[in-house]
Amino acid sequence: PDSARARAEALRAELLHHNYRYYVLDDPEIPDDAYDRLLRELQALEAEYPELVGPDSPTQRVGAEPLAAFAEVEHRLPMLSLDNAKSAEELAAFTVRVGRALGREAVDFVAEPKLDGLAINLTYEDGVLSRAATRGDGRRGEDVTAQVRTVRSVPLRLRGADWPRLLEVRGEIVLPTAGFARLNARMRESGQRTFANPRNAAAGSLRQLDPAVTATRPLAFVCYGFGAVEGGPACATQYEMLQALRDWGLPLSPQLERVRGLDGCDAYQRRIGALREQLPYDIDGVVFKVDALADQQALGFVARAPRWAIAFKYPAQEALTR
Ligand SMILES: NC(=O)n1nc(-c2ccco2)nc1N
Numbered sequence: 558p559d560s561a562r563a564r565a566e567a568l569r570a571e572l573l574h575h576n577y578r579y580y581v582l583d584d585p586e587i588p589d590d591a592y593d594r595l596l597r598e599l600q601a602l603e604a605e606y607p608e609l610v611g612p613d614s615p616t617q618r619v620g621a622e623p624l625a626a627f628a629e630v631e632h633r634l635p636m637l638s639l640d641n642a643k644s645a646e647e648l649a650a651f652t653v654r655v656g657r658a659l660g661r662e663a664v665d666f667v668a669e670p671k672l673d674g675l676a677i678n679l680t681y682e683d684g685v686l687s688r689a690a691t692r693g694d695g696r697r698g699e700d701v702t703a704q705v706r707t708v709r710s711v712p713l714r715l716r717g718a719d720w721p722r723l724l725e726v727r728g729e730i731v732l733p734t735a736g737f738a739r740l741n742a743r744m745r746e747s748g749q750r751t752f753a754n755p756r757n758a759a760a761g762s763l764r765q766l767d768p769a770v771t772a773t774r775p776l777a778f779v780c781y782g783f784g785a786v787e788g789g790p791a792c793a794t795q796y797e798m799l800q801a802l803r804d805w806g807l808p809l810s811p812q813l814e815r816v817r818g819l820d821g822c823d824a825y826q827r828r829i830g831a832l833r834e835q836l837p838y839d840i841d842g843v844v845f846k847v848d849a850l851a852d853q854q855a856l857g858f859v860a861r862a863p864r865w866a867i868a869f870k871y872p873a874q875e876a877l878t879r
Pocket residue numbers: 636637638639669670671672673674729781782844866
């Protein structure tokens with residue numbers, strides 16, 4: 558059934574594109590019912606010709622039967638933890654230390670909000686999502702592939718071209734504040750325990766053995782880095798690498814910026830601190846990373862935290878009665 562195969566491939570490509578428009582760009586091109594009609598046509602084709610079903614098919618978001626437990630997986634490269642700066646003085650000390658170690662005055666940093674969710678590692682092989690794992694202890698985490706496949710802003714297949722044959726993407730799964738309130742209301746109605754905060758709700762939703770339950774939770778994904786990379790374009794800076802991830806269809810923080818020196822970092826942390834309540838999800842600070850990858854290599858790490866990055870933390874938000 559070559560015509561069926563061709564039709565299924567065309568539908569898959571079209572549905573992946575519309576999923577990207579809606580869930581990653583938040584800018585759909587077609588109405589929901591048109592999307593559902595395409596999805597139902599593909600589901601019917603795949604039911605008639607099961608050999609057409611691939612792991613990147615949008616019909617395979619809510620996948621297999623739940624496993625009895627989570628498998629453990631080892632990250633190809635450890636997932637780092639971040640050193641904290643809790644004051645403008647400590648942030649200044651970080652930028653001075655970095656400038657001195659690099660023998661340079663104004664160092665460029667990549668700056669972004671520090672999302673307060675669950676850190677995960679996505680593995681794309683030949684452009685197709687092959688595995689997702691929690692951070693765990695930094696070296697080993699839990700295999701949550703089936704659960705992460707239900708998160709619509711995680712692409713099942715990379716867009717664009719010349720992506721690396723192996724690409725590990727690091728990011729945060731969050732439960733946006735609006736969805737968190739709706740979820741707790743649903744939990745109360747069904748007599749279940751509510752979640753204390755969106756971070757616990759995201760972790761609880763991902764660490765559900767049954768992916769069908771995860772699929773009912775309004776989770777979002779924002780990527781902020783990469784792990785093992787084999788092949789693909791050579792990038793000299795963190796910012797270039799993040800733009801490449803964006804081109805391949807991965808969602809980045811809208812507040813991602815490049816800033817210069819202490820003044821740039823300080824202005825950024827003030828700006829995001831003023832925006833904090835308006836952001837759609839919880840953040841517990843901002844993160845600054847030295848932009849040039851050669852500088853990151855030169856600075857290396859202390860224990861597990863890199864010398865080339867710092868998290869500037871805000872005071873904990875008053876425990877809002879959500
Ligand atoms: N949570 C969060 O938003 N993070 N976490 C990192 C990170 C952790 C280790 C290296 O980078 N970066 C950002 N934006």
